[in-house]
Amino acid sequence: MRFHLQKFLETAKTPYTASFSFDFSQADFPGYQVTEPVAGTFSAERIPEGVHISLQAVAKADAECARCLAPVHETYTIAQEYTVRPRDLTDVDFELPLDENGLLDVEELVYQEVIFAVPRVLLCSPDCLGLCPICGKRKAAGCTCQPADEAAPADARLSILKQLLS
Numbered sequence: 001m002r003f004h005l006q007k008f009l010e011t012a013k014t015p016y017t018a019s020f021s022f023d024f025s026q027a028d029f030p031g032y033q034v035t036e037p038v039a040g041t042f043s044a045e046r047i048p049e050g051v052h053i054s055l056q057a058v059a060k061a062d063a064e065c066a067r068c069l070a071p072v073h074e075t076y077t078i079a080q081e082y083t084v085r086p087r088d089l090t091d092v093d094f095e096l097p098l099d100e101n102g103l104l105d106v107e108e109l110v111y112q113e114v115i116f117a118v119p120r121v122l123l124c125s126p127d128c129l130g131l132c133p134i135c136g137k138r139k140a141a142g143c144t145c146q147p148a149d150e151a152a153p154a155d156a157r158l159s160i161l162k163q164l165l166s
Helices: 005-011 086-090 106-117 156-165
Strands: 002-004 016-022 038-047 050-064 071-084 103-105
Touching: 002 005, 005 038, 005 050, 005 086, 005 103, 016 106, 038 106, 050 106, 071 106, 103 106
Parallel strands: none
Antiparallel strands: 002 103, 016 038, 038 050, 050 071
16 A cells, blocks of 8 residues: 655645555564454544544454464554654655655555564563473473582582572
């Protein structure tokens, strides 16, 4: 979906609103997948300074817990607002994905906002204990392994650290 921001900035008299649904199932996200379409609304309104843009979207991310590898299914609500001034259209460092003709790529904007909304490390719960280093089972699933003798450090060179912690 492309929105002609430059034309809207120059000639708009009434607000613009559109609903969207973007399929990012094949997109490359860092450590997670968005398997359901991201749906939401995009609106633009002319204001004295330029254009006020509002973006609302809901994204569902699927991943593995970074500690115990359990499935994680989270929903993220995206609500962003932007103010675009006429001089922003010629700024090469402008934050919105505009092309040289003043067209705003709304799908790319939503993609970027999903990347910012989803944390880099996803956990099944904030207090996840992770995996047992002995048997490899999830500690929360009832691992009963007893840790090795904790009186001696695993590496004799680290014994000074144990003394400092005592």
